[in-house]
Amino acid sequence: MWLSSVLVPLLRLYLCGVKVLFYQMFNRSFTLPVLPKQNGRVAIVTGGTRGMGFETARHLASLGMHVIIAGNEREEGTEAVRKIHEEGGKGKAEFVFVDLTSLKSVRQFAQTFRDRGLPLHVLVNNAGTMLVPERQTEDGFEFHFCLNYLGHFLLTNLLLDVLKKSGKQGCCSRIINMSSATHYAGVIDMEDLNRRICYSSHGAYSQSKLALVLFTYFLQEQLTAGGFAVTVNAVDPGMVDTALYNNLWSLAQALKKPVAKTLFRTPAEGASISIYAAAAAEMEGVGGCYLYNGVKTQSSDLSYDSELQVKLWKKSCELVGLQKA
């Protein structure tokens, strides 16, 4: 049991990491095209207080957007807003508290946003954590599963009506789900989504990132079938030097430092894939893609399993108390 539930996910995840680093050794980060101005458009970026989320928020604000940085770190959030305003771009930024590990907090955030009557053109589901020791959220969910996936699943569903109203044919609203190459190592155990039987932080992280891709494809199908002007894409930033790696074991931390300096991408480079999905003219009306290094890329075979997509959607609705589609 330990071998298949702990060691195998660990090896699969590190293998993914090695493959990505090998790619990054020979390929530079893609360059963003010139992006159209986004004046009057509104975006929410979860986890926009630092790392790639901050770079995404900063860039979207520089294009003229009103960016709401949604996060659970008030001081970091205030500082992020200050930095963005200091740059004197055309857009504006503000920080609003949300703790994605709490369904109550997600509901409060969505309600407060809806009460303001603002439109919503871009939702970047970016916040995340990696390799945390076994831990449960206040609602009893496994930590990665809730923060990386389920909290965003609920948030997106609660904001979907606003996104649908804000999107127009030829100018769709856009949802961006931050996945990762680790999703290729992911498996989903529908009977044990919270990983109670035999916990592996590596397996839990990969599962959450695969769940985001399954969610992306299923949601895009629903939106297309309903004729709504909303697109949803999953993005993969490569390996990026951020605080995400703070939970690595000390030996892995020590090994990572020199590698990160030479082979990891900067937060700004990593964020470019989210920015591209959120604002590029080339992405108008394009949804249901897994984007890596600026191009549509094949995701894992499992992510295209339509039965699994439906099962996960239904189970997620049940877990967060939403009506099933």
Ligand SMILES: NC(=O)c1ccc[n+]([C@@H]2O[C@H](COP(=O)([O-])OP(=O)(O)OC[C@H]3O[C@@H](n4cnc5c(N)ncnc54)[C@H](O)[C@@H]3O)[C@@H](O)[C@H]2O)c1
């Ligand atoms: N760094 C990489 O190599 C890499 C690779 C692939 C995917 N990703 C994904 O990119 C995303 C951004 O990560 P990053 O690398 O910039 O790391 P980061 O640690 O710098 O940023 C994570 C963000 O999530 C926020 N966050 C954490 N817990 C939260 C909570 N409970 N509620 C709300 N917000 C919370 C943090 O405050 C922070 O703003 C994550 O989803 C991560 O899984 C990162």
